[in-house]
Amino acid sequence: MTVNDQDPYSVTNTDKDPEETAEWNESLDSLVAAQGHERGREIMLSLLKRSKDLHLGVPMVPTTDYINTIAKEDEPDFPGNEELERRYRAWIRWNAAITVHRAQRPGIGVGGHIATYASSAALYEVGHNHFFRGADHESGGDQIFYQGHASPGMYARAFLEGRMSEDQLKGFRQEKSQAPNGISSYPHPRLMPEFWQFPTVSMGLGPINAIYQAQNNKYLTNRGIRDVSEKQVWAFLGDGEMDEVESRGALQWATNEKLDNLNFVINCNLQRLDGPVRGNGKIIQELESFFRGAGWNVIKVIWGREWDDLLANDHEGALRDLMNRTPDGDYQTYKAESGAYVRENFFGRDPRTLKMVEHLSDDQVWNLKRGGHDYRKVYAAFKAASEHKGQPTVILAKTVKGYGLGPSFEGRNATHQMKKLTLDNLKKFRDEMHIPITDAALEADPYQPPFYHPGEDDEAIQYMQERRRELGGYVPERRTKHTHIDLPEAKTYDIVKKGSGKQEIATTMAFARLLKDLLRDKSIGNRIVPIIPDEARTFGMDAYFPTAKIYNPAGQQYTSVDREQLLAYKESPQGQIVHVGINEAGAFAAFTAVGTSYATNGEPLIPVYVFYSMFGFQRTGDAMWAAGDQMARGFIMGATAGRTTLTGEGLQHADGHSLLLASTNPAVVSYDAAYGYELGHIVRAGIERMYGGKHEDPNVMYYLTLYNEPLVQPAEPENFDVEGALKGIYHLSAPTITGPKAQLLASGVAVPWTLEAQRLLASDWGVAADVWSVTSWTELRRDGLAAEEYNFLNPNEEARVPYVTAKLADAKGPFVALTDFMHAVPDQIRAFVPGDFATLGADDFGFSDTRAAARRFFKIDSHSLVVRTLESLVKRGEMDPAVPAQAIEKYSLHDVNEGTTGSAGGES
Numbered sequence: 001m002t003v004n005d006q007d008p009y010s011v012t013n014t015d016k017d018p019e020e021t022a023e024w025n026e027s028l029d030s031l032v033a034a035q036g037h038e039r040g041r042e043i044m045l046s047l048l049k050r051s052k053d054l055h056l057g058v059p060m061v062p063t064t065d066y067i068n069t070i071a072k073e074d075e076p077d078f079p080g081n082e083e084l085e086r087r088y089r090a091w092i093r094w095n096a097a098i099t100v101h102r103a104q105r106p107g108i109g110v111g112g113h114i115a116t117y118a119s120s121a122a123l124y125e126v127g128h129n130h131f132f133r134g135a136d137h138e139s140g141g142d143q144i145f146y147q148g149h150a151s152p153g154m155y156a157r158a159f160l161e162g163r164m165s166e167d168q169l170k171g172f173r174q175e176k177s178q179a180p181n182g183i184s185s186y187p188h189p190r191l192m193p194e195f196w197q198f199p200t201v202s203m204g205l206g207p208i209n210a211i212y213q214a215q216n217n218k219y220l221t222n223r224g225i226r227d228v229s230e231k232q233v234w235a236f237l238g239d240g241e242m243d244e245v246e247s248r249g250a251l252q253w254a255t256n257e258k259l260d261n262l263n264f265v266i267n268c269n270l271q272r273l274d275g276p277v278r279g280n281g282k283i284i285q286e287l288e289s290f291f292r293g294a295g296w297n298v299i300k301v302i303w304g305r306e307w308d309d310l311l312a313n314d315h316e317g318a319l320r321d322l323m324n325r326t327p328d329g330d331y332q333t334y335k336a337e338s339g340a341y342v343r344e345n346f347f348g349r350d351p352r353t354l355k356m357v358e359h360l361s362d363d364q365v366w367n368l369k370r371g372g373h374d375y376r377k378v379y380a381a382f383k384a385a386s387e388h389k390g391q392p393t394v395i396l397a398k399t400v401k402g403y404g405l406g407p408s409f410e411g412r413n414a415t416h417q418m419k420k421l422t423l424d425n426l427k428k429f430r431d432e433m434h435i436p437i438t439d440a441a442l443e444a445d446p447y448q449p450p451f452y453h454p455g456e457d458d459e460a461i462q463y464m465q466e467r468r469r470e471l472g473g474y475v476p477e478r479r480t481k482h483t484h485i486d487l488p489e490a491k492t493y494d495i496v497k498k499g500s501g502k503q504e505i506a507t508t509m510a511f512a513r514l515l516k517d518l519l520r521d522k523s524i525g526n527r528i529v530p531i532i533p534d535e536a537r538t539f540g541m542d543a544y545f546p547t548a549k550i551y552n553p554a555g556q557q558y559t560s561v562d563r564e565q566l567l568a569y570k571e572s573p574q575g576q577i578v579h580v581g582i583n584e585a586g587a588f589a590a591f592t593a594v595g596t597s598y599a600t601n602g603e604p605l606i607p608v609y610v611f612y613s614m615f616g617f618q619r620t621g622d623a624m625w626a627a628g629d630q631m632a633r634g635f636i637m638g639a640t641a642g643r644t645t646l647t648g649e650g651l652q653h654a655d656g657h658s659l660l661l662a663s664t665n666p667a668v669v670s671y672d673a674a675y676g677y678e679l680g681h682i683v684r685a686g687i688e689r690m691y692g693g694k695h696e697d698p699n700v701m702y703y704l705t706l707y708n709e710p711l712v713q714p715a716e717p718e719n720f721d722v723e724g725a726l727k728g729i730y731h732l733s734a735p736t737i738t739g740p741k742a743q744l745l746a747s748g749v750a751v752p753w754t755l756e757a758q759r760l761l762a763s764d765w766g767v768a769a770d771v772w773s774v775t776s777w778t779e780l781r782r783d784g785l786a787a788e789e790y791n792f793l794n795p796n797e798e799a800r801v802p803y804v805t806a807k808l809a810d811a812k813g814p815f816v817a818l819t820d821f822m823h824a825v826p827d828q829i830r831a832f833v834p835g836d837f838a839t840l841g842a843d844d845f846g847f848s849d850t851r852a853a854a855r856r857f858f859k860i861d862s863h864s865l866v867v868r869t870l871e872s873l874v875k876r877g878e879m880d881p882a883v884p885a886q887a888i889e890k891y892s893l894h895d896v897n898e899g900t901t902g903s904a905g906g907e908s
């Protein structure tokens, strides 16, 4: 049973009066027999309407017949020269297939995909010839999410357009070895920054990112930053891809936000990688009901023009019935067979339909095409979609996977993975595409058949170029020229410099205060976009509600329950906060759209996405990776960080590893700040790096951990080592006694525990310890690795010294590191610490308890650090070996109830 099989009207078992029911049915039958389908439909729709008035609770009709949504009579004229357009489409198809085929030759074997573009060429080409506006268009240009593995088609078009060379096509998937001509496998803006705009190939991210891109366009317009209301977002997706949770999970959001600037084009070739998407069912019908249920405008493009007459003569509905009942698995098989097979196995299922094709030859039956390959049908759908108001639109276009590549490709289950053509395939495909390349040329080297370009002066090429000129330039194209913004003065960050006086506040609150001041800043305030998945109150950010307001294009049409309160929940079309609901995937899609606005809309926006750190990298890490590809800039705030700091919330909330996960993303710069003043400098440096226009690598995202443990935030120390804090380590506190020396390194919430350990070491054991705040273990590691790499490759040059090594060069005694994260976080710098190094971390699942008990359990509290330091001193012969055991005894280290590190409370 699939979604589309479910019959909302199947209540027959409980029919109280079957005879009466039969009479009603007969009336309808005779009405249709006498007056035809149209009239029958009218009466039924009118009855449905009436049933609604009478509150009969009849469910909505989820699907329509398995035919085109736009009737033949309603089709607009096709405005182009179809013959010319088809001519160069064939060249594109040839070059696309040859690009992959050549890359798969022996000795190279880097692969690619042929069948996908073959199935979707007409969809793209109707868009390229008639709809997709380039960046020079007065609208500012459309934004197109290309299906990742259809990329060879876009390269092949760019080749005909003269903006990509033959050498580049030859360099497909050989990015380094064919540099500077290597081109990327899929749409990767980071690898081809002037070409691709949106990375799509991780299935499911394209759809959700497209939704939030469309939302961001409305946001920019509504907030008066730039009017981009004429831009359209087009997302090309696979029918298999629609199985991804992210593909479907935000559809209702697009409806609620009335994203009529958004169009999905789903290439329904009925196949995914392994085989049929829904062999027993009908993916188009399933998607139709799903999208309609989510409130989208649905346009089905199922049949090509060859079917028009047959459908017009289908007076009894026999053909429609057959179309409705045939499962996708059969439709797929038909296209891998022949006209005779289709006649027998499709039309032959009903004598009436068999009769309908009597006058057609087998070839003509074979030539009854699918709608997604028909320019006229596709044009009608695209036009209707682009003009539709009030709702997003989805076009469900039926195609054949491997279309035009011959019987060994078309509709075959293995077609997705087929990367090369036999000599025979090549010849047939060449004939089919009318490519003027001789047999001899193909035979000369069947692994490297020639590309085809007829020359710039060719009539068809001229036509193609003219179409693009008229539409405002080439697509895809990525531009990064953007409005200049002035950055805030240093004093804007003063709020966190002063500390919190006597008040105890967590770093989350310190950051919330800083952000409040940044939001007020004249230069960048209105460009900051706080993104919060239903946790604003948790993080003290409800303070922004009345002033910054929550973005909602519909405003606030209800009387708010808390309207009289100071911190009222306020929604507005001009609102600044993007509140996505409980929706981390959507929040990150919003982050990506906001953080790339500098490139997609030429207007820098600064996303500040605040979330439970546990629900970040490990939940949406793939989206974060894609954002790195798309070169998003902004701040990712992992609030409620630490394995023992949010400890009331327990196992699934206790984050001890997000910093480690963040370290795996090369576009992420992460910091684990201890105090508000550290945050101030880090945020300022981040804004300057990303938006100041001077840094050589501005395409980064800052990941900052924030904690919820209240403490007195100290004022910024005099002569604060800003450079150290930004590079990852600075000296925080010197010992006040003399004695055996030790070096304590800590980050984040563990810094105050370390200061406590410093006191205990002095008072209880006469040890003189320095304390270092390590703001970023990961940045220190990266710097260390860079130095190692340099030294490795430049043996005759003066060796570079890693920053942390230099910083700690004169520090005496053993080094002991402490964190509320896993050992592996501080272990990142192990190779670069100039001396004995021990780490304390929390490696197991978290649990619920008091902070003090949890820290004692994991042996990461102040007392554990004292003992560990004493042991390190013993190992070096600088301490009496009896001392550590005495210390364990003295502190009852094995008793979790004796822990004292941390304040009470640990809920969010």
Ligand SMILES: Cc1ncc(C[n+]2csc(CCOP(=O)(O)OP(=O)(O)O)c2C)c(N)n1
Residues within 6 Å of the ligand: 116, 149, 201, 202, 203, 204, 237, 238, 239, 240, 241, 242, 267, 269, 271, 272, 273, 277, 401, 416
């Ligand atoms: C998240 C993710 N999982 C798996 C893949 C591997 N993959 C690439 S294409 C593909 C099949 C796509 O089928 P469909 O979406 O129907 O596209 P078609 O090629 O049929 O147009 C798969 C599984 C991927 N790219 N991303």
Ligand SMILES: [Mg+2]
Residues within 6 Å of the ligand: 238, 239, 240, 267, 268, 269, 270, 271, 272, 277
């Ligand atoms: Mg498919």
